[in-house]
Amino acid sequence: MRSTETERMLRLRDVARLPAEVLVKRFEEDFGNLVTAAVADATRRLPAPVRRLLDGLEWHLDWADALVWAEGELQVSAERMTLLGDPRLRRVEGQLRQVRVRLHEARCVAADYRRQDRERLEQGRLLTARATALSWLSKAFPDEYAALFAARVAELGIPPLRRHTASRDVFDSIEQAVAQGRLQVEAGPEVRALLELPDDTFRAAVADDVREQNARNVLLRHPLVLRRWHAGLARLCALTVGPARASSATALGRLPVDLAELPRQEAMQIINARRFFCAVQQRRLDCDRTVRALMAEIVRRERADPVNTARREAGAHARLRLAEAHPEAYARIREELRAYESEPGHLDPARLTSDARGALKVRLLAELGGGGGEDPAPRPPVAQPSPPPRPAPRPKPGTPESRPGRDRPGPGQARGPRPVPGPPARTAAGHPPLRKAACRRAEPSR
Known part of the structure; x- marks a missing residue:
């Protein structure tokens, strides 16, 4: 068993020599292989097909997911190596810097794909x-x-037109779509049992899912469970931010204490809490991705509804x-x-x-009038009497209120709008409704 698991695990030097189609199979076998490929992509020179695979339309979200996981693991590993005086510290810190740069690029790629989606919607409506x-x-x-x-x-x-109850948040929108049949999902006995769990028991199930990358609990991704999953992850962050010495509930931040000055057991407890905190953050991104995918599916189905199509034609x-x-x-x-x-x-x-x-x-x-009715006829201009000339004001000593400064710019000091650089142009045929790789990876192991 151990040899089989070892054969499945990629090493950094293996990524460059494997073709993209083989890497896809390895990614689906083990999430750790995708993390290894993401680190290799950030720290080594990979063939162009492998890079196109990672930041391509199908895998770019998984790629960013893996980089988030790698960033947390590398940061906590660097902190542990500092405590233990591990000679590999410098190499790990270098990898961490490179992964953070690549993670920023991955987020830009994801934003670029979302921008293209919005532009495609507008092209069919208002770009003519x-x-x-x-x-x-x-x-x-x-x-x-x-x-x-x-x-x-x-x-x-x-x-x-069907009137929907106003949604307070995206979870309301998803639950309403399920109740009205716009999302065809079933709430089986396992889902109902999960929803009926006490808060502490449900949070324990969420924590177990955080610890298991390759055996993710698919029930937590059910549309009716998303609200509670999201709340459970937020509660885990709130409970862990203190033991992990994190800077906030959404960011790990620098370690504010010197671990070498603490007892070894206490220092290792902080290290383990920080590792768990990073895993929870990665799961929160996973939850947000699931919510966005479902909302996009709801919008697609609403646009394809025959009644809505007929109303657009009307x-x-x-x-x-x-x-x-x-x-x-x-x-x-x-x-x-x-x-x-x-x-x-x-x-x-x-x-x-x-x-x-x-x-x-x-x-x-x-x-044009800004309202209904016929176009208003132009009114003839009315001559206005010119006001009498005003006497020139006498010079007054300058006061703080009249002098240009930081809050009151003077002539020529106003700032114009800054150009906002956009992401590099990319091409994409269209997003699949639900990505197969993520669904397969979410199935519980037997």
Whole structure:
């Protein structure tokens, strides 16, 4: 048995010589293999296919998960080596620095994928000049649009919109989706028994899951258990932050005491508490990932619902009728948007940024009336009498309130908006609804 486990465990020097397809099998066998590959990627030069595997669409979240685990393990190991005078300390500290750099890059990659998801959603709605102009026109004439939409809904016989109870948090949204059948999951006897456990017993089950990387409790990832799992992990952090001498409930931080001055048993207890604290933090990320995946699935299913599809089509029909009723207003919006087109009819998101879009929309809606009814006729300008010239003020001695300073900038001292650099451009076809590798790894071992 021991030899089989040894054969399954990767070593740092093995990662570079194994092809990507073999590494995937090893990752699915043991989470520790993924951690080893993540450390090797941070500290060594790996082939391009292996790097593309780790930061690719399917594995990038697992890669970040493994880096979080590796960071905690390396930091606690460095602290233990400092206590014991281990000569490997310098090498481990170097690995820790490199892993932290790579972890920052992994978080940027994940943010980049999320940004691409948002852009793909907008491309189907508001990144064409026609769709944007029709949308803004419905905001300029809301009463007319509402009447046209209601008439189209009645004509098609679309059932009324289902009213949901307002959600207090994401867990409410998930539980409502289960109750209304938008998430097809079953609450079997094992799930119900888990939910009925006392708080202390449930927290012990959460702690057992934290300690077992390769035998994760799949029941904790059930949609109806997520709220309690999240609360149990938060409670474990609160209970461990003191014994671990952590800087906060969300970050381990530097060790504030000199372990060498403490009795050996007390020092090792702090080391073990810090290792457990890091494992809990990694599980909290796992919980957040599960919640995000379920919320994305709920949104996808809502958009694919036939009633919602019919209502979107009714809205598109109403906007077209509105454009026929107000051709000058529609042409005015299209004319203003033409300066932001990369090609005829297609808006350039680099030009029409969110700030530019908001400012242009507010200005156009104000000029078009900002409400229902016909376009208001322009009023002739009224001549205003010019005020009499004011005498020039006498010079006064400067006061602290009138002098430019940190709180009151003077002429030329105002700061302009800083450019925000974005993540590097990446391509992705689309996220799978639920990632197979994570589900397989979550199955309990027999």
